Amino acid sequence: MLNLKPFQYKRILSGKLKLSGDWKKTIDDERASHSLSEISSNPYLLYEDYQAYDALLDPVTGEETDSPIDLFKIDVAYFPDTRFGIERKNLQRQMRNNDKRRLRALTIRYLRTLENTGHCFVDAEELENTIKAYPLFYNMDTEYQIPAHFFHNLKADYIIHLKKPITR
Secondary structure, eight states, X not given: OOOOOHHHHXXXXXXXXXXXXXXXXXXXXXXXXXXXXXXXXXXXXXXXXXXXXXXXXXXXXXXXXXXXOOHHHHHHHHSOOGGGTOOOOHHHHTOOTTOHHHHHHHHHHHHXXXXXXXXXXXXXXXXXXXXXXXXXXXXXXXXXXXXXXXXXXXXXXXXXHHHSXXXX
């Protein structure tokens, strides 16, 4: 379901999403930053917190062995394209496309694009419109399913989840 490289799976299974920044350390020297339970309960942590090694290449093939985990890879795993006869499994059905974990990842994605222009804040309406314009990867003509003025009247569990600090 999740299309990643073997090295990335090794890191995820050992909970080593974040790197210490010490260039002398190998992945075996790094400490776990997340439990497997945390990652399982919020797969979008792979987008939010996974720090890839820069230019880590396989010594035999020369292929890149590590890279950032993009949001669409997680979406593909949870929202398979039903046009190909792929039925969603029970685990996949638990994730809605307007799930608080996914909305937080989409919010972080947009804020990261703004930081390149010197901005760090966005009003609720602009954020809502941006999220609506980011559909699931294969539903390019479908508007995102969140109600109008969604960020003006958030439920308590969404507020708690969205308030968690961005750590990267």
